Every structure is written in C-alpha cells, then in structure tokens.
Amino acid sequence: MRSSTMHNLFIFAILTYPIASTAFSCAFTPKWNISVISAVPNDLVFHIKSGDDDLGNHTIPFVGIYSWGFCEKAGGGTLFYAYFWWGSKFQSIDLFDGAIKKICYLGGDTQYCYWFVKPDGFYVNPYPSGGGTFIKGWG
Numbered sequence: 001m002r003s004s005t006m007h008n009l010f011i012f013a014i015l016t017y018p019i020a021s022t023a024f025s026c027a028f029t030p031k032w033n034i035s036v037i038s039a040v041p042n043d044l045v046f047h048i049k050s051g052d053d054d055l056g057n058h059t060i061p062f063v064g065i066y067s068w069g070f071c072e073k074a075g076g077g078t079l080f081y082a083y084f085w086w087g088s089k090f091q092s093i094d095l096f097d098g099a100i101k102k103i104c105y106l107g108g109d110t111q112y113c114y115w116f117v118k119p120d121g122f123y124v125n126p127y128p129s130g131g132g133t134f135i136k137g138w139g
C-alpha cells in the first residue's frame with residue numbers, strides 16, 4: 001500500500017511539474033502562444049477576437065510585443081481575427097486559422113506564432129527572429 005502511494009505521488013509530481021512551470025496546459029490539443037510584434041514607428045493599435053474571446057484593444061509602441069495563449073479546439077476550427085490601426089492605415093486579418101497553423105506548426109508541446117507588423121504589411125513566423133511569410137499588406 002505504502003509503496004503504491006509513493007508511486008502515485010511520484011507520478012503526480014511528474015505530471016504537475018510542467019503545469020506549475022507554465023501559465024496553463026491543454027488536455028488533448030496543442031497549446032498555442034501567439035505574439036504580435038510591432039516593427040512600425042509610432043503606436044500600433046489592435047483588437048483581437050475569436051468566437052469565444054475578446055482580447056480587447058491594445059496599443060504597443062515600436063518593437064513592443066503583445067502575446068496570448070490558448071488551447072486549440074479539439075477537432076480544429078480555432079479562429080482568432082484582428083483589426084489593426086496604424087496612423088491612417090487599417091487592416092483586418094486572421095491571426096490564427098488553418099493556414100496560419102500550417103506555417104507555425106513545428107510539433108512541440110507549445111506552438112509559437114510570431115506576427116511581425118511592418119510598414120508594408122503582416123508577416124508570420126514560427127520563430128521570433130523577424131521576417132517570415134508575407135500574409136497581407138495594409139488596406
């Protein structure tokens with residue numbers, strides 16, 4: 001009995017370690033961490049939403065970063081879209097959908113997507129190194 005309790009405690013400790021070391025974890029689907037990085041001078045304003053969440057309006061300066069995380073819906077179909085304002089320019093864009101997922105998916109426990117917002121438009125990359133795939137210009 002006693003050694004079985006110890007064994008269970010040991011398993012419990014292993015299973016809870018990664019949960020305690022990160023903000024949250026996902027049961028059966030990948031965890032995603034999406035960042036928006038401003039590479040434009042002056043303020044970048046954006047409003048990100050999904051069917052379930054409204055992340056609100058955010059303003060970041062040049063080289064500012066905003067990131068959020070979520071568990072992908074079982075069976076796919078998770079969609080986050082956003083409206084961006086930069087000076088007199090505006091654009092709406094999907095920040096996470098099936099196509100973006102294909103670009104960013106690398107197969108780790110947590111998947112990362114980095115959006116670089118530049119004067120010529122929106123680029124996405126699975127690495128925080130800048131550049132990436134051009135997705136859309138400003139409207």
Ligand SMILES: *[C@@H]1O[C@H](CO)[C@@H](O)[C@H](O)[C@H]1NC(C)=O
Nearest residue numbers: 045046047056057058084085
């Ligand atoms: C978010 O910011 C934009 C641009 O400044 C503004 O037009 C919009 O009304 C704001 N939305 C909310 C919900 O505050």
Ligand SMILES: *[C@@H]1O[C@H](CO)[C@@H](O)[C@H](O)[C@H]1NC(C)=O
Nearest residue numbers: 023033034035067068069128
């Ligand atoms: C997302 O990853 C960045 C590092 O790239 C980290 O600073 C941030 O806390 C993460 N956010 C969430 C919600 O996991």
